[in-house]
Amino acid sequence: MSYENILVTFDKSIASLTINRPSKLNALNKETIQELHLAFLALENNPEIRVILLTGSGEKAFVAGADISEFADFSVEEGAKLAAQGQDSLFNFVENLRTPVIAAINGFALGGGLELAMACHFRIASDNAKMGLPEVTLGLIPGYGGTQRLPQLVGKGRAMEMILTAGMIPADEAHRIGLVNHIVPQNELIPFCESIAQKIIQNAPLAISKAINAINANFKEGVNGFDTEIKSFGKCFGTNDFKEGTTAFLEKRKAVFTGE
Numbered sequence: 001m002s003y004e005n006i007l008v009t010f011d012k013s014i015a016s017l018t019i020n021r022p023s024k025l026n027a028l029n030k031e032t033i034q035e036l037h038l039a040f041l042a043l044e045n046n047p048e049i050r051v052i053l054l055t056g057s058g059e060k061a062f063v064a065g066a067d068i069s070e071f072a073d074f075s076v077e078e079g080a081k082l083a084a085q086g087q088d089s090l091f092n093f094v095e096n097l098r099t100p101v102i103a104a105i106n107g108f109a110l111g112g113g114l115e116l117a118m119a120c121h122f123r124i125a126s127d128n129a130k131m132g133l134p135e136v137t138l139g140l141i142p143g144y145g146g147t148q149r150l151p152q153l154v155g156k157g158r159a160m161e162m163i164l165t166a167g168m169i170p171a172d173e174a175h176r177i178g179l180v181n182h183i184v185p186q187n188e189l190i191p192f193c194e195s196i197a198q199k200i201i202q203n204a205p206l207a208i209s210k211a212i213n214a215i216n217a218n219f220k221e222g223v224n225g226f227d228t229e230i231k232s233f234g235k236c237f238g239t240n241d242f243k244e245g246t247t248a249f250l251e252k253r254k255a256v257f258t259g260e
Helices: 030-044 077-096 112-117 146-154 154-165 171-176 188-200 206-216 223-237 240-250
Strands: 006-011 013-017 051-056 061-063 101-105 108-110 120-124 128-132 168-170 182-184
Touching: 006 030, 006 051, 013 030, 013 077, 013 108, 030 077, 051 061, 051 188, 061 112, 061 154, 077 108, 101 112, 101 188, 108 112, 120 188, 120 223, 128 171, 146 154, 168 171, 168 182, 171 182, 182 188, 206 223, 206 240
Parallel strands: 013 051, 051 101, 061 108, 101 120, 108 128, 120 182
Antiparallel strands: 006 013, 128 168
């Protein structure tokens, strides 16, 4: 499948998805959001892909926000629809993928860009990265999950401060408060993410997907995360990967998982 605004490359079991609008600092417009949805869907349905890396083109920006020109004249109803459709097709969609998604934040991650990074399963930043949710400077609030995911990651007080002041924080501050897992020099960002991906790939695919689901369950309203964990734990016993993993352990050999 060909895309106008994103690039998809493969290295064995790792897929790299690059938002490619450098002249717009990789800002998200409707077309890019739709292309990202289609690309993630295709990768999720490809059994050979075990990890997805998401980054932005160039050295300046991961995603510098949404394309404001697309919604500057929207009505109340159109604004609500924009947020609902975006969350459904991309941000919530990414968060709930069975395949792990690592955000490689290679520069500015602002507004919808930071919201997209937060929807990924975890985040690695280059040392030049800057992050923030500046929507209140436009008379808006974050509309793609920012008011929900940022407090989950950094706590209510820090999230309140970041959103209400519209301030940007550097990579080292993002690491200190738990918004990103690691900071590396920019030229080492993708190799570092790939090294983590290789560690994930060594483990059982079905167990990985069930772990993602169980972790996410704790943050969903009306869902008991412990119950989800118990049920998912039990289901693992019915997989070939469980039989292979335990057999390999007892036989003191490396497991060969099939995702079944």
